[in-house]
Amino acid sequence: MCVVGDVCLVRRGAHGGQGASEVEPCASERDAQAFAQTRARQWLEQGYQEVRVVPSSDTQPFDPSHKQAIERELAADPRNVDTWLVYADFLQGVMPSSSERIMLEIVRDASPPATRHPLDQLCRRHDRRHRRAWVGASLGRLIDKRGKTAPGLELDWRYGFIARGRVLGRSLEGPLERPDLDVVMAALLGSAAARFMTSLTLTAGNSPREQFRRALAHVVTAEPRPTLTHLKLSSREVRVDLGPVLAALPGLERLELSTWPAEPGAEPSLVDGLGEHLNRNLAKLEHLVLRAPGQGDALIHELLRSGCVAGLTHLSITSSRVTHVGVEQLVGHAGSFDTLEQLDLRDNEITKEWADALARAFPGARVNAELFNYDGKRVKGLRALADDDDWMFR
Structure with a gap:
């Protein structure tokens, strides 16, 4: 009472x-x-x-x-x-x-x-x-008296505590003046109001790479450790060591990773050791979303080699140039996916032949794959829906 x-x-x-x-x-x-x-x-x-x-x-x-x-x-x-x-x-x-x-x-x-x-x-x-008064001095400086947060920080609340936090890097459209990524992350994870936070998004935007690295390090060093079940990372960083981050968050159920080349010809290192980190650290992982341009086939090979896909209900690899090589690997290892309900391969380079093969290999899952013809051009308006094994116009 x-x-x-x-x-x-x-x-x-x-x-x-x-x-x-x-x-x-x-x-x-x-x-x-x-x-x-x-x-x-x-x-x-x-x-x-x-x-x-x-x-x-x-x-x-x-x-x-x-x-x-x-x-x-x-x-x-x-x-x-x-x-x-x-x-x-x-x-x-x-x-x-x-x-x-x-x-x-x-x-x-x-x-x-x-x-x-x-x-x-x-x-x-x-x-x-x-x-x-609840959030503490450091985070309190990023929230005004009306409850509005500083640019680059978005918060959702539940029971007076922070349920979801989004730390966003500089944007060409947004305000030029905003706190550094690592400063915001330190204030967020250091607040007692974030002790039961379940979802965290960290987006580098146009912020310097070193800020993103330091912000990510706060996830590893935070005390007490965050109780995250959902982590979303988006960065142009080409050398991100995810091992310590994932080891610090054993309760993750949903992981979203997105990266892109910092400059033409540069290769993101999202692939390196990813499957091993997932298999070793994330026993509860169910929902995996990956985006790494040009790395789609290598991502699939890494994930299947590690055996970390058995518990997934949702796998999404989009805009990553998945070709027939990656699709052939998925089809060949379809039996490794014990609980898969949805496979999302949009914005890749998949022909109708291989989309049909995916539909047959995963009869119990919804397969969402935009099609390309043999010349690599997208067939507009078509996608594969394996749950009803039919072709439909969007």
């Missing part, structure tokens, strides 16, 4: 479970406090018991190990609402404002859509009052 402004939020049921939630708007904060006391008294008379996760300071001292245990559970599965409820209960005696914010969003999500608008307003009001 907590009071946020002039609204009382109440939850009853099994401790740590979803239970039943009530939202009671009141005329003032004093009225909301009085309502909370009245409602609590009524439920106690009905046989409910009040549960306090945090012991009173005058009976026994605060035990940080309890907080750490709950946070480890959240780090293992940040999407578990039940654990968030336990965390909100715990924080009532440590960080009341953070506890209120978690409860407020849980109650909002559990409410009928027609009643969510006032709760959305409460969330925004609560964020304006408390968010900058």
Whole structure:
């Protein structure tokens, strides 16, 4: 039970479970406090018991190990609402404002859509009052009083914590003045508000290569380690060592890597050791998206050689000049894909003959491949859809 402004939020049921939630708007904060006391008294008379996760300071001292245990559970599965409820209960005696914010969003999500608008307003009001204090000094400098982030940083929030972060390099169309990539990444990963972040995007854009390297290094050195399940990297960098990065993120379920030659004739090194890194470090990987111009066939060879494709449900290699050589390898190793549901090979150099072969080799998967004729020219408007084994115009 907590009071946020002039609204009382109440939850009853099994401790740590979803239970039943009530939202009671009141005329003032004093009225909301009085309502909370009245409602609590009524439920106690009905046989409910009040549960306090945090012991009173005058009976026994605060035990940080309890907080750490709950946070480890959240780090293992940040999407578990039940654990968030336990965390909100715990924080009532440590960080009341953070506890209120978690409860407020849980109650909002559990409410009928027609009643969510006032709760959305409460969330925004609560964020304006408390968010900058939660994120810490370094990240706070990149967020203004209205909650707007600096150019090059985009954040999505859940329960008052950062759920998704996007660190974007310089753009020819965007503002010329923006913080360096590595400065933004250090502030983001160093904030306590990012401890349960599940998705991170790092795009180099036109930023200097050294900034991208240093920004990527922060993923490896961050303490505590990010709880990412989704990582997206996009860079013109020609020498990126992904091994330490992937080793630091064993919980990744979705990985997107995109690179391009820094200059004509330069070769990105995305291929080097990629399959080995994936196979050794990412046991949970299900969704793999790759883009490396001119490297498509080599990417396929590396992935198949390592045996890391067995658990994939989605494999996408686009705009990478996959030819009949790469397709022949995929067809020959189709049995290695135990769980594949979608194979995306758009913007490559695949003829109708090899697209048909893909459709036959992966009968249980949706194969999406734009076609090229034998002269290497795209056949406009056609793609292969292996789930219904038919050719269609887009």
